[in-house]
Amino acid sequence: MTQTPITLTAHSTIEQWLGHAEGGPVLRGFLAQAGTDEAALGPARSMPLQQLVALSQGTLPQEAVDGLVKQVNGGVIPETDPSVWQERIVPGRFEGRTVIVTGAGSGIGRATASRVAREGGRVLAVDIAADRLENLVATLNGHQVVPIAADLTDTAAAQRIIAGANGRIDALANVAGINDDFSPLHEVSDAMWTRVFAVNVEGLMRLTRAVLPVMLDAGHGSIVNVASEAGLRGSASGVAYTASKHAVVGITRSTAFMYAKEGLRINAVAPGGVATGIPMPGTPSAYGSTRLEAARVNIPSIADPAHLSATISFLLSDDGVNINGAILPSDDGWSAV
Ligand SMILES: NC(=O)c1ccc[n+]([C@@H]2O[C@H](COP(=O)([O-])OP(=O)(O)OC[C@H]3O[C@@H](n4cnc5c(N)ncnc54)[C@H](O)[C@@H]3O)[C@@H](O)[C@H]2O)c1
Incomplete structure (x- = not known):
């Protein structure tokens, strides 16, 4: 009500x-x-x-x-009602920590990079779009943000990103990702399948593979992968995106299990709808759109990127101390439907 x-x-x-x-x-x-x-x-x-x-x-x-x-308020802007949700920074939560955030130029990645930096962390902000990173750095003037323009599908990118860390990586947020065109399996093109997997799965795997030895040497580390509601169900996107996010869930569970005795925590967040303007590549499949539209009535709400960075930063930080291998929906209850 x-x-x-x-x-x-x-x-x-x-x-x-x-x-x-x-x-x-x-x-x-x-x-x-x-x-x-x-x-x-x-x-x-x-x-x-x-x-x-x-x-x-x-x-x-x-x-x-x-x-x-x-x-509607007699010509003045009133104070915000304190019962309305607002991002509340935890001062110093990431003090002394180096955190890699991919997709930091926009949407959920940008909100995460911003939150970690404002909570005292040193952020290695990775994105394919250099201009977006410049804007992020300018916005977070006075905070520790190192922009690293890199295409995660480039096999040399991971080493370049690691080089920026100077031997210390406390946490990694794998946020960068791309959408598909909602195509079902009988329509999906090789190009769409390959591109979506190259970014959402292989880019994430390669960067994580490069980061793990640093964390294993240190004996601690927290990794948060951004999956999706499409990693939990078949009715949220096209086949390429859905399969890629199920792969992210699999990578998360396997990695959490493999390094559970090494002081590492690996979790995933599964966002529902988020207001980010994530682009749709090309024209959406008419067949897929019609099928998905009928299922979309179950989406309770569209989140703000700051809602997602609240969930991601919690898992990245020591507040997530006892959580490993979790696939945490951050979707206002969509996954309960
Ligand atoms: N927006 C949603 O509704 C939603 C829902 C569920 C999951 N997600 C997931 O959340 C993550 C972030 O999505 P968003 O909505 O913030 O999208 P976004 O488009 O706003 O941001 C994604 C960022 O990733 C960057 N990027 C894309 N390809 C890259 C590459 N090859 N190398 C480096 N950077 C690259 C883009 O430049 C962009 O800045 C994605 O993994 C997405 O699948 C989003």
């Missing part, structure tokens, strides 16, 4: 805005002006209004959201 908040802010969900006596008409009017309506929002209704700024990639500026908030 959705409760109508007394005070609407940018952190109130779109659902709360739409259900609010004043906020509903204001937001509906805004959507109409933008040539759309609430029906187009789908599961995005569960997102905080603020999230639309990042998701729109420039189309919806911060001023527009601030304008809506002011419109």
Whole structure:
């Protein structure tokens, strides 16, 4: 049941805005002006209004959201209700730790790199997109972030990344990944299959293989692999992506078992839907899209990347001390359906 908040802010969900006596008409009017309506929002209704700024990639500026908030609050931006979830930094949790984060240029990887850095860690931020890393470093001015532009499908990438660590790697977050085009097996192209496995599976395996000797020598280390709801079920994506994320689950379990006596912890997080704008390569398969659409009604909500970095940083940190080999859904309950 959705409760109508007394005070609407940018952190109130779109659902709360739409259900609010004043906020509903204001937001509906805004959507109409933008040539759309609430029906187009789908599961995005569960997102905080603020999230639309990042998701729109420039189309919806911060001023527009601030304008809506002011419109329903007598011209002022009220303080955020403390009961609304907000990222709460744990000061010093990664102090003295070196953490590699792949996919650090965008979405979940960026949120994870940012959180670890703001909690005192030295982050080796890896991404294929050098410009995104530059932006991350600029945003985290004053924190320890070492950008390493690398394509994880390049067989030389892992050694280059390790070289940046100066012999110390306390944790590794394998976040980088790509989507498929929702194609089912009778349609999947060799190119799609090969590309998805090259990034999501082989890139992850090769970097982890290079990192493990450093962690084994040190006698400690925490690895978090980002799988997906598609690693738990067959109805979340196309066959290539689904198979690749099942492979990530297998790599996680095998590695956790193999090094359980060596002081290493290896876990995976399985996100549900996350508002990151992860690109869809090419035109989505019509057959796959129709099948997946029917299953998508079970998605409870779309998460903010900061929700995922909360889960990932917990497992990366010493707070995950007794957790090894877990495949932890971070999906608002989708996996329970
Ligand atoms: N967004 C979702 O709904 C969702 C759901 C479940 C799982 N995931 C998984 O979460 C992870 C992060 O996804 P996201 O949504 O943040 O995506 P994103 O596209 O926002 O970020 C992924 C980053 O990885 C980088 N990258 C891609 N290929 C690379 C390569 N070959 N070498 C180095 N870097 C590369 C990209 O440049 C990008 O910055 C992925 O593994 C994805 O499969 C995402």
